[in-house]
Every structure is written in C-alpha cells, then in structure tokens.
Amino acid sequence: METTVRNKQVILKHYINGFPEESDLMIVTAPDAMEVKVKPGSSTILVKNLFLSCDPYMGTFMREPDSGSSEVAVETLSLLDAFIPGKVTTLHTQTNTWFQLAIVVNAFVQPIAGVGVSEVIDSDDPCFAKGDFVWGIVDWEEYSTVNSFGRFKIDISINVPLSYYTGILSVTGLTAYAGFFEICSPKKGEAVFVSAAAGAVGQLVGQFAKLMGCYVVGSAGSKQKVDLLLNKFGFDDAFNYKEEPDLDAALKRSLPQGIDIYFENVGGKMLDSVLMNMKVHGRIAVCGMISQYHIETQEGIKNLPVVVYKRIKMQGFLAFDFIDRFPKYLEFVLPYLNERKLVYVEDIVEGVENGPAALVGLFHGQNIGKQVLKIA
Amino acid sequence: METTVRNKQVILKHYINGFPEESDLMIVTAPDAMEVKVKPGSSTILVKNLFLSCDPYMGTFMREPDSGSSEVAVETLSLLDAFIPGKVTTLHTQTNTWFQLAIVVNAFVQPIAGVGVSEVIDSDDPCFAKGDFVWGIVDWEEYSTVNSFGRFKIDISINVPLSYYTGILSVTGLTAYAGFFEICSPKKGEAVFVSAAAGAVGQLVGQFAKLMGCYVVGSAGSKQKVDLLLNKFGFDDAFNYKEEPDLDAALKRSLPQGIDIYFENVGGKMLDSVLMNMKVHGRIAVCGMISQYHIETQEGIKNLPVVVYKRIKMQGFLAFDFIDRFPKYLEFVLPYLNERKLVYVEDIVEGVENGPAALVGLFHGQNIGKQVLKIA
Numbered sequence: 001m002e003t004t005v006r007n008k009q010v011i012l013k014h015y016i017n018g019f020p021e022e023s024d025l026m027i028v029t030a031p032d033a034m035e036v037k038v039k040p041g042s043s044t045i046l047v048k049n050l051f052l053s054c055d056p057y058m059g060t061f062m063r064e065p066d067s068g069s070s071e072v073a074v075e076t077l078s079l080l081d082a083f084i085p086g087k088v089t090t091l092h093t094q095t096n097t098w099f100q101l102a103i104v105v106n107a108f109v110q111p112i113a114g115v116g117v118s119e120v121i122d123s124d125d126p127c128f129a130k131g132d133f134v135w136g137i138v139d140w141e142e143y144s145t146v147n148s149f150g151r152f153k154i155d156i157s158i159n160v161p162l163s164y165y166t167g168i169l170s171v172t173g174l175t176a177y178a179g180f181f182e183i184c185s186p187k188k189g190e191a192v193f194v195s196a197a198a199g200a201v202g203q204l205v206g207q208f209a210k211l212m213g214c215y216v217v218g219s220a221g222s223k224q225k226v227d228l229l230l231n232k233f234g235f236d237d238a239f240n241y242k243e244e245p246d247l248d249a250a251l252k253r254s255l256p257q258g259i260d261i262y263f264e265n266v267g268g269k270m271l272d273s274v275l276m277n278m279k280v281h282g283r284i285a286v287c288g289m290i291s292q293y294h295i296e297t298q299e300g301i302k303n304l305p306v307v308v309y310k311r312i313k314m315q316g317f318l319a320f321d322f323i324d325r326f327p328k329y330l331e332f333v334l335p336y337l338n339e340r341k342l343v344y345v346e347d348i349v350e351g352v353e354n355g356p357a358a359l360v361g362l363f364h365g366q367n368i369g370k371q372v373l374k375i376a
Numbered sequence: 377m378e379t380t381v382r383n384k385q386v387i388l389k390h391y392i393n394g395f396p397e398e399s400d401l402m403i404v405t406a407p408d409a410m411e412v413k414v415k416p417g418s419s420t421i422l423v424k425n426l427f428l429s430c431d432p433y434m435g436t437f438m439r440e441p442d443s444g445s446s447e448v449a450v451e452t453l454s455l456l457d458a459f460i461p462g463k464v465t466t467l468h469t470q471t472n473t474w475f476q477l478a479i480v481v482n483a484f485v486q487p488i489a490g491v492g493v494s495e496v497i498d499s500d501d502p503c504f505a506k507g508d509f510v511w512g513i514v515d516w517e518e519y520s521t522v523n524s525f526g527r528f529k530i531d532i533s534i535n536v537p538l539s540y541y542t543g544i545l546s547v548t549g550l551t552a553y554a555g556f557f558e559i560c561s562p563k564k565g566e567a568v569f570v571s572a573a574a575g576a577v578g579q580l581v582g583q584f585a586k587l588m589g590c591y592v593v594g595s596a597g598s599k600q601k602v603d604l605l606l607n608k609f610g611f612d613d614a615f616n617y618k619e620e621p622d623l624d625a626a627l628k629r630s631l632p633q634g635i636d637i638y639f640e641n642v643g644g645k646m647l648d649s650v651l652m653n654m655k656v657h658g659r660i661a662v663c664g665m666i667s668q669y670h671i672e673t674q675e676g677i678k679n680l681p682v683v684v685y686k687r688i689k690m691q692g693f694l695a696f697d698f699i700d701r702f703p704k705y706l707e708f709v710l711p712y713l714n715e716r717k718l719v720y721v722e723d724i725v726e727g728v729e730n731g732p733a734a735l736v737g738l739f740h741g742q743n744i745g746k747q748v749l750k751i752a
Binding site: 303 | 681692693
C-alpha cells in the first residue's frame, strides 16, 4: 500500500445551460501527493472509492443554482448541494506551499458528488475501521476524507456485488420502493405504467409491481431495452417510445382499461399522454422528468385538468425523504434478491477518466440498467 | 295549494365547445300539467325546489362526454352525469297522450342538474314527510320527483338561511373542508394561497386557514372582491390578478417566503407561477381549473419539474369522495357559524328564467361569493 497518492477527481468546468456534455466536466490530478491516513483527532474517515453512482439528478446540479429557471436544485436535498465549478487554472499560480494548495483545493476544486461505495483505508471514527466497506455521498475522486454523517456500513456477509450498494441496495432501491409503495399504495391487480423502465429505478419498480400482482407495462428507448423489460424483468408489455408516433395510442394498446399507477421518470409528452389514460383515483409518483431537465423551453403539460376530473394524486419525492424506511426496505428486498426473484441489471464503466462520458450518457439513454462507474 | 302545475325546467340546448353561453340553455314549460303528488308504491318524493347551486363543474357537463378532449367529465361523479341536450322540438309532435308525453320527457327533456335545496310536497318514502326540507342533487326545474339516495334532511332548528344548504352546509363547504384539511394537512403558521378566493369555496378555505393560524393570501378578479377578502374574510393579503402583469412578482410580494399550501381553483398561468413559488414539501389541492375548462387549446404548464425538486404533492379531488366526512364537517363548521367566526357571502339571483345567466356568469367571474339561484 502506498502511503501517498495523487488524487484524481472529476470536476465541473462551468455551469451548463443545455444538456450536459463531456466537455463540461474534466479530470484533475492533484499536483501534490496526499498522505493516505487521517489526521488524529479529526473524527474523519479516509476512504478509497470503488463504485460511483451515475444519476439523472446530477445533471440538474450542473446548472447555476440561482438561474431563476424552474430547475432550482438548491434546497432540495439535505445531503447534497449543487455542484461548484472548479477554477483549475488558478491552481497553477497558487500552489507554492502545501497550505496554499489546501485553501485552493477547498475554494475552487470541488469535485462533483453522488452516491458511492468505498473501502475504509484509515479511520479516526470509532464506528468505522480499516477494511470496512461503506456507502454514502462521496466526491467523485479516488480517495475521499469523509465523516460518518449519512454513511452506511455494508454487511459483506450478504452475498451480492459491492456495486449493488450504489443502486438496488442504496438510494436507487429506496427510490423505487418509496415511490411505488409509499406514494402509490399499490393494490393487487392494478395497472402500472413505468417510463424509463429499463433504467436503474424503473427496472425495480416494474419488478416490485409484478411481485405485488399488478399488470405492468414499461416504456424504454430501444429494442434492446424493451426486450429486457419483457424477457428479463417480467413486464407484461412494453414499447419503444421512439418508435411510437402516437404515445396515446401506444398506451391505449398496452393498457386499454387505463392506468392506476404511473411511475414518472421522464415528463413532457409522455406525461401528457399518460394523464389522458389515467383511471379515476390514479396515482402518479413523480421520481423525475429527465426529458425536461436540459431543454431551453419546457414542454407545457396540457392535460392537467384531468387531475381534477379523475381525482389524481401526483407527488414528487426524493428517496432522501424516506431514509428512515431504509432498514425496512432492506428487509423487503434482500429475501427477493437471495431467492433470485429480483434481478438487477447494471451498466458498469471502468476508470475515473470515463466518468464524464458515463454520466453524460444518461441524458441520451445510453445506459442499459443502472449506470455505475468503477473507480478501483 | 294547486293540485297540478306546469313545470318550468332549464335544459341544455346542445353540447358546447367553447365557453358556456346563455343561448346554450333554454327554459321549457311542460305543455301539460303534472299532478302535485307522488304515485303510491313508488317510494319517491315530490319536492318543490327552492334554491339551486351554480357550480363551475356544471360547465364541463355541458360538453359532449366522448369528445376525446381532456375534459371528460364522465365517470368522475357518482351522483351526477354529463347533461343531455334536450330535443324539445320533438315534444310538439308527440304529445297526444299523457303516456307519450312521459316517454318523450324521459327521453328528450332532461333538465340540467346540480345541488339544490327543496321542500317536500308529498312523499311515499317513510323517511321523508311533507314539509321536510332536504338538499341533494336535483334537476333544474320547479318540481322534481326524486328518491332518497344522496338526499339529506335539513335540521331547521339550526338558525341559518336555507340557501346555505346549497353552499357552506353542503357540497361547497365539504369541498373547502376536504381539500384544505384532508389533502393539504395544514399546520399552524404555514403560508396558504387561494385562487378564486372570493368564490364559493375560496372564501371558506381562506377562513378555515385563518382559523388554523395560517398566513393567508388570496387572488380574485376585481377590486370589490379583493376588498371582501381583506375586510370581510380576514385574508392577510390579496391581489387582483387582472391588474398584475407578472403573477410571479405578485406572489413574491405577498408571499416572499414561499407557499406551503395552494388551494387551486383556476389553473393555467396562475398554477405555473405558483409552482415557482412553492416551498419544499408543499401541497396543492386541485379543486378546479376554471380558466382551462372552456378554452380550445389548453395552456401548457411548464414548471411541473418543480414537483420533483421540491417534492410537492398535487391532488385533484371532489367533495363527493369525502361524503362520509360530512357529519364531521358539520360538527366542525356549525359552531363557527353560530359564533359568527365564519361569514359566508352569497350572490342570489331569483327566478328559474334567470338560471342560465347566473350559471354562465360564473365563467366570467360575475358572481361575488356563492352563486345561488332562488326558484321559489
């Protein structure tokens, strides 16, 4: 084990306006080496990051927080803030001493951040020991100094890939669980529609719904994804929205009796068509609206009066609001995983330098299943 | 008391496309007299209608049910169906016998219907006696033969105007109560915004919110209505939306800390502006979207992604879904009415022949307070 490392980080170059692009992010290697141990008395934990989660909400964090647009990501998450663009050029002029570098690093080189799985390398926190595996919010870098707040120890006796703790066994899983069960209160036999159904959250919602005895239809953006829905995740029906000139007709074909529950990941035209096909007392869990996050002019939703006529509940949510349900979620999901009654598809890209491409690919539907970045 | 009457009715002439107009409705006087008593063994009740409620949802019932638009009012109400246009011309050719007339009346001259207060004239139902006052769904006509389903007996020992049973003491009141308390779960000190705040429901929501210790702001469409909000209903602030070139600015002026609860009556631009001013975990009770019911092209709502970022709950509802709460509502509201801690403003128009104008006026904001039609 080396005693010093030069940390590689992924930083935001500048705030974005439209869709995130690879060139909006950059890889920085710290000019000086860092010691691979924690400061005594700091109560901190030094971790080596193994897997990082790529999530659509991260795109909204690349926008300027006070831009006055509808996409104000500030004040929405308790554990995460909008990303701060790094001004890396200033590094080269101010790195004469270690002390100055530290200031510069804090002020200007803030990596982007998200859910990650890490190995504890050194710890000054009595609850965590060298060799422990943990998941929680980490910066996108090879090594991070973190604290225990919002950090979960991984039980390695559970025989699942460590990467699952970026997804099905962390925030992604809780998102599917809380959105489907807590917001939508599903009943056996109800008709469920899931958009972005082959994605990290969608594949779980669909399978949870099948376990509940619902009739489940999903939409996705390629033939390969639709095949996954039908043949791997057990959806009752599925369609490729890119090949449907009329989404309303596609929904009426797959769900002629209407929709009781819509798990919303995309927004825009899909939402407008779904509204027309909701049943009375339908429920819509609004997990995301990825189609609207990075376009200049939002597509107006025209069918909202249906919410009155059909007494529909539409509720936005974030898994962080349901973090107290996490132990209950694990109790629910682990037996199904162990009995192979749930499958989970990941799309793993390796190497921190491939992080920007992996993250940006989400916004073009390039991932099949949960997009994960393997760092080490 | 006469033993026969020639019943006057308000019927829909034809399905409408745009805004309801007076000329879409007509007054019909039955060509033959009807006996003012019920058929023995029929279990029916003959009532004389006294007050009829004019409500915005009735406009949506004037559209063709299967027009494929977003405004499908069918299957939404358990007690009421979309109105059926009357083909009155056929009456004159087929009224040779009483029997034929009865068929024609049933088939073609179906008055519009809504909540009304009536006096029992004759009854074959043991639960109702001559001289009782009742409220429930009735046809817009002078005399109706009804049954007991959904019919509430009025306790005349409660010292309030009978017309209140078209409003504060019936569906209108329950709408305000269920929407505000059941959907929005208000807490003391929260910021509440009500649109169409001087209307039948809005004035009650504002006053309920004040009783809960909330900070309450309302919008309305005239100076006179804004004065009512401030000086009669006790709103903390109010504005005339027609004089605000920038609704977002008006909301930020009145509610600089944002909105916890929005009681939605209007839709369109107001909703879009409100969304931008909602606080995290805000709640929107969608009671109506009157601005959108009768326009050809719905105004698209562009700020819906806020529902995710701010984890907003938005729920459409109808009072009929909460009818089991009605006794609880009366227990809540009657003491406030008796102690004059609640006021209720009605806009009463007299005469069945003025029904079309009263109903149509709702869609132009001509009513101040609850619009009631006094028949007898």
